[in-house]
Amino acid sequence: MTEAKPQVNPRAFPSEMVLLLLLLAATVLLNVIFVANWLSGIEHGGVGTFLQKLQTLLTPGVAAYGIYTAIRIRRSTPLGATGLDEANNAVNDLVLQVSPPRRVDIRLGKHLGSRAYVTGAPRRPIIVLGPELLALHSMPGERKAVFDAVVRHELAHVHAGDLWWYQLATVLRFANLSTGFFALLALWFDVLLNRGSITTFLLSTLRVAALTLLTELIARAFLRAREHSADLHAAQYGVEGLLTAVRTRETAQTRSVVRTWLRRHPGADERSQALTNPMRLLASPVGQAFVGATAAGAAFVTLQDLLLRSGTENKSTSVITGMAIGIPLTLFAAFDLWRGAWQEDRNRLRPLLTAAALLSGLVIGSHLALYTRVSGLAPVGIPIAPSVLLPLAVGVLGLCWWLDALSTSWRQSDPGAARVPAFLKFAVPSACLVGGWLFAVLWTWSARLRGVYLGCPTEQAKAVAICQSPTPQTDIALKVARDFGFTFWSVLTVLVVAATLVVPHHLHTRTLRPVAFAAVAVLVTLAALWTTRSAAPLDRARAEFRVVLDTSSPQALGIAARERQSTNSSAQAEALSALDCAEPDPLRGKADPTLPLVICAADASEKFVLAPASLATVDIEDAEADQTPSGYAVRLRFTAEGRQRWEELTRTNVGKRIAFLVNDELLSAPEISQPLTGDSAELPGPFTSLDQAKKFADAIRGS
């Protein structure tokens, strides 16, 4: 005799659809904030104007919902006032049975036929019933059952507070349209004023259309999920009436895939199958993961641009963006995979398919972000380059595999999903930690490479160290690893992954074999990380040479950091006179090497205006401390390319001074009396001991 398979209630799991709607909300609201910001010119401090613009962009959605609801209510009359007392009593009996959390008004929609719907304000829901549906209440047999089932279905919408979600979806849809309209209007003015091309305008129109379609697809997918949920709720009181109601239309449901995705209700066949076997609802279409990732991809770009404009430190924007969007995206993928793990005939390729959908969605979505392009600055999406796509694919696939393994491992000890809350208690924080960290790293990696691919071909970026490097990918990888404290976080993530997989398995089987496997895996990973760390100079200090353009005595006033890197010569002169060398330097370690710099000497004896960096750490192969007759110095040995640059620099700047900086601390600025050749140079500094010089040399060498 075979053991009966446990039945799993889909309502025991959190729905990934809420996260899908939240991802959409994030995307649309970021777009709205972006356009409001741009329209009001908040960069100049117009917060009041910004709020007004925000209100302008959100109002159409709220108004549309209000008007639509008012029309629906106006076309109906209170059921109690129609004299249909028996029907009124029958509906009220069902209301008492389902007992929704709020008072419900029942109305008759004279022209509704046998349809019914929920409308009104979320706090004051109204159910409108058609006369043909109401007529069924007094009929015998299955017709009465259909009446009960339909009214219970509508009451289930009230019970679940679906009007709130519907209102949110409506506001988002209209807000998306109004922002798209303003963006296109602006682009059209650009075309009229000969500042933009018609091609750009047409491409932007396509992007607006794609974003509108994305919003509609997500809003409608969400509404379809709510219909399934309402069906399941109503089925608690008996499934026969619902089945009769949906099966009357089953044969007429041959629809195209596009129509299926654009409908607000699932097809009759789908509903019928879900009612007879609710476990079918545990699996979601892979397309759903794709649209979610597309929304997230657009949100990534827009959020990062917003943060950059609001003056957030450049380095942290990608981290904040990666975590703020990466965590909900991870949870969305997690809920999708976790529900699928309990499905009867689960697809083994599901994690792979989900990862492919997430990857393609993220890449496409990041190129759909329209609004960052509107205002001139144009950070574009994830670069279509193997160096970006490969790590992204590996990361997303690893994440999906782990999330899937997490739930399949738990399922072995809980096949009936009776302890799902306990599972979620440890799985959700783990997913947030791993996903947040992973997307922060991947997005930072992607954003920095995007900067290289976009910035380096331009003339003004030629002097930037990273653009001179023959292997910018490796340099950026090392920089990202250093910024993220790669070893610590990698170890923590590996430990979280291992623990979440091993512990549930161990609790189920009581064997230590998986623990041993996990321990070996962790040790191998640690060894690999240690080897990488030993081989790679992760902590090199930023050393650079800049030509001195101007000098001054140290007395001065306070000055904003921004003005110290101005390209305008009069602003430089002002900054030079205003710079106070007695104060700690807020720009230390943060200065942009591609811009000029106004700085004090390390001993505060002098102030300088320096040109952009001409030579950087990447040109230095080795550094060591040295004792000279005049004191202590750092001796640098250049790489082959560095040597060429050094010779060129000293040849073209004879008679000028060249400043040597380490992490934006000006160590010395010797005058070049003649062109210097050779692969090394000795730079004096304000060192008081050999140890002090050695510390700087070690920092430059990165050992």
Added chain:
Amino acid sequence: MVPSTTVRTADELARRVVRKIAPEELPSFDIVAAPYLESPERAERRLRQAHDDPLGFGLGDIVAMATPVIALVSGSVVTAVSDSVGKAVRDGTTNAVRKAWRKVRGKPQKPLELPSTPLTAAQLAEVRQIALQRALSLGMKRQKAEALADAVIAALVLRDNDEDTGRESGEASR
């Protein structure tokens, strides 16, 4: 005054046909048939439309009741007969311009009435054909559509028969 037990309007014809072929729907006749008798074109358009109301039940008209089809067929039949059989607009609509003109002049929409003279056999045959075609085009199954067409003819032939109307004596007409 026309006695209420006779069949002169679409409402009375539809009521009698419902009594004949779908008596269980008679208690709700007034509320269900009203939109189809008052503005048949709009009601028919809605009937044929695929509805996808947000937070609705989602499958359009869930239960196919006979009353809406009977009401629309009765409207078509009365229009056809009163405009003299054969000249009628077969889809149940009357001259839209004339209707609009009446509306502009503020004249109340007077329901069309059947002629008081009995219909000839040829007229009855044509009426039956119109009723059958209309019922089929509205999605009714052939067997039921034929029963409806027969019930329409019976109601027209026996339109002054009190017993066939089944109304309570003295009940006011609608």
